[in-house]
Amino acid sequence: MTEQTFIACHECDLLQHLKSPPPGGSARCPRCGAVLHRSKRDSLNRTLALSLAGLILFAVANAFPFLAFEMQGQVTQTRLFTGVSDLYQQGMWGLAALVLLTTIIVPAVQLTLMLYILVPLKFGRAPQHLAGVLRLLHNLTPWGMMEVFMLGILVSVVKLAGMATIVPGLALWAFGLLIFVLAAAAAALDPHLIWEKVRYAS
């Protein structure tokens, strides 16, 4: 496994030593500037803690009222899932699927997969099908769009502000927090370290 001290840049294919980044910084490709490796202190424990927190927030974000809309005495309560089911009922199943995937399913799968990898590693065992799971996690990254959804909420609230009152629910706060927690967990996850650990565990 000595060849692993070398890596090729994923954006320009320059062959180079895998340098450990300065604390809190990142190692960049000298030729094209791509980020090759970020410093991750205590990656395993941090990612594990963040994923667990994320799971709780995810449950709250889905179970509790998300937004309430109040206009001339009429109140509409919504949950995170309401938009998806309404789109589906209007016959827009493609849109419903897209929204469901990018705001609910992808984050849920990401959290589950991270825990699936990290819990066994914490106890010194290698999780089964690690390779496939890490690959799936890597491929899912572009499709989780919670932060864009949050921006969509802000835009909607401002748009409706003139004609109605919008009351944020508990789930909205959980959702907002979940964005940061999931981003932090994804940033703390260190595939290099996981491959190292697995090499020792097996």
Added chain:
Amino acid sequence: MKPWPPSAARQSLISCLSCELLSKAPANLDDHLRMRCPRCGATLHARKPNSLARTWALVIAAFIFYIPANVLPIMTVTSLGKTQSDTIMSGVAYLLLHGMWPLALLIFFASVVVPLLKLVILVYLLISVQLRSRWRPRDRTRLYRITEAVGRWSMVDIYVVTILVALVHLGNLATIRAEVGAVFFGAVVVITIFAALTFDPRLIWDRLEQPHE
């Protein structure tokens, strides 16, 4: 130009895009041969297969869908018996008329400018690679990185429609329906994300390593 050492591919090494392990390419490397990463099992390719043709196909598809996405209404508001359909641009105009210009700017940028800019940049990168350009590879890689990072924000209008549909449910008083323009728009966002994933930025650099003609 600084003399960089030859790329991994030139030294018969293939980098796994999934776990970054370097593998030795077989001597007679051809693309029909399926090689798997010994560590993670991902299929190995020196370069993403058929990157240029696939990216072109996706970019053209996205351009085609971009037209109905902007021309057709994305939602209809029914309020007290009156119905009004909104396209992306009429939504922006509405916000401007009501003095919400920061929001108008945001939506205009995310829904109109970003998808178009992303497609234009991808077309430029595709052409520059095909013309074997040696011009500022570092900046072109940076452009690629921007298209990769920024595309997701175009989804904001889809989410606004979703949230409005969920919230405004007041029977005769007011209801909102999603319309087919939103479907096309969602398709544009998804296709451009795939297009950025299919393009292989290493092709920009490969052209520099070939000897001057």
